[in-house]
Amino acid sequence: MVEFLFVTDLDNTLVGDDRALVDLNNRLSQHRQDYGTKIVYATGRSPILYQELKEEKNLLEPDALILAVGTEIYLDGSKIPESSWSELLSPGWNRDLVVATTSKFVELKPQPDTEQRSFKVSFFLDQEDAEKILPELESELQKCGLNIKLIYSSGVDLDIVPRNSDKGQAVQFLRQKWKFVAERTVVCGDSGNDIALFAVGEVIGIIVGNAKQELLQWHNENPADYRYLAQNFCAGGILEGLKHFGFVE
Numbered sequence: 001m002v003e004f005l006f007v008t009d010l011d012n013t014l015v016g017d018d019r020a021l022v023d024l025n026n027r028l029s030q031h032r033q034d035y036g037t038k039i040v041y042a043t044g045r046s047p048i049l050y051q052e053l054k055e056e057k058n059l060l061e062p063d064a065l066i067l068a069v070g071t072e073i074y075l076d077g078s079k080i081p082e083s084s085w086s087e088l089l090s091p092g093w094n095r096d097l098v099v100a101t102t103s104k105f106v107e108l109k110p111q112p113d114t115e116q117r118s119f120k121v122s123f124f125l126d127q128e129d130a131e132k133i134l135p136e137l138e139s140e141l142q143k144c145g146l147n148i149k150l151i152y153s154s155g156v157d158l159d160i161v162p163r164n165s166d167k168g169q170a171v172q173f174l175r176q177k178w179k180f181v182a183e184r185t186v187v188c189g190d191s192g193n194d195i196a197l198f199a200v201g202e203v204i205g206i207i208v209g210n211a212k213q214e215l216l217q218w219h220n221e222n223p224a225d226y227r228y229l230a231q232n233f234c235a236g237g238i239l240e241g242l243k244h245f246g247f248v249e
């Protein structure tokens with residue numbers, strides 16, 4: 001067995017099957033103890049919503065946290081986001097201008113205040129409206145000279161973030177810091193905001209069996225032998241994938 005960088009989304013990926021989660025947690029914490037494997041959560045949640053889930057599901061203490069769809073990185077239990085990451089996201093980002101531009105679209109329903117972050121403006125948007133307005137919204141934002149990216153997940157969540165920020169690029173930051181090659185980096189996810197996890201840097205990927213249509217479609221269009229679509233759901237699918245790639249027995 002070898003050490004690896006284990007990165008997982010939370011909602012409907014690590015979390016969703018309580019029994020399988022207990023089993024996976026036991027194996028991961030043992031692996032960390034025996035080989036120095038690192039555990040990272042990469043979620044769209046803000047610090048407040050992350051903390052709620054961590055307590056509710058008794059999650060393992062991670063070695064690093066990627067929150068707010070990759071716009072915030074926290075190391076070693078710190079409560080303050082990594083400033084060297086924030087500095088990379090600032091050029092071309094103007095939060096007020098994003099908010100002003102989006103206010104013209106009545107279909108966009110703002111998410112709760114806790115989920116509005118320095119580098120993330122988030123809305124609820126249904127699938128039908130998304131198809132209708134996303135191209136126009138993107139071009140309006142670009143017309144203002146904003147260097148942004150739209151991330152649409154699960155047929156309901158729209159996040160607007162700096163172009164050079166997503167879960168995948170945040171993982172790259174950690175890989176460089178901790179010196180993990182792609183073959184020793186495992187990322188797991190279930191929905192649209194996880195596509196970047198799989199797309200950046202040919203890392204080993206595990207898509208859980210309950211994945212959403214937008215991720216499955218992307219996977220079908222971009223198949224790769226270093227990415228595995230599990231049959232089992234949530235933590236059970238992660239364990240299946242870790243066995244498939246030989247990271248656990």
Ligand code: GLC
Binds near residue numbers: 043069115122153
């Ligand atoms: C989480 C966040 C939300 C975001 C969604 C998708 O649910 O709380 O703000 O839109 O993930 O990234």
Ligand code: MG
Binds near residue numbers: 011
């Ligand atoms: Mg998810």
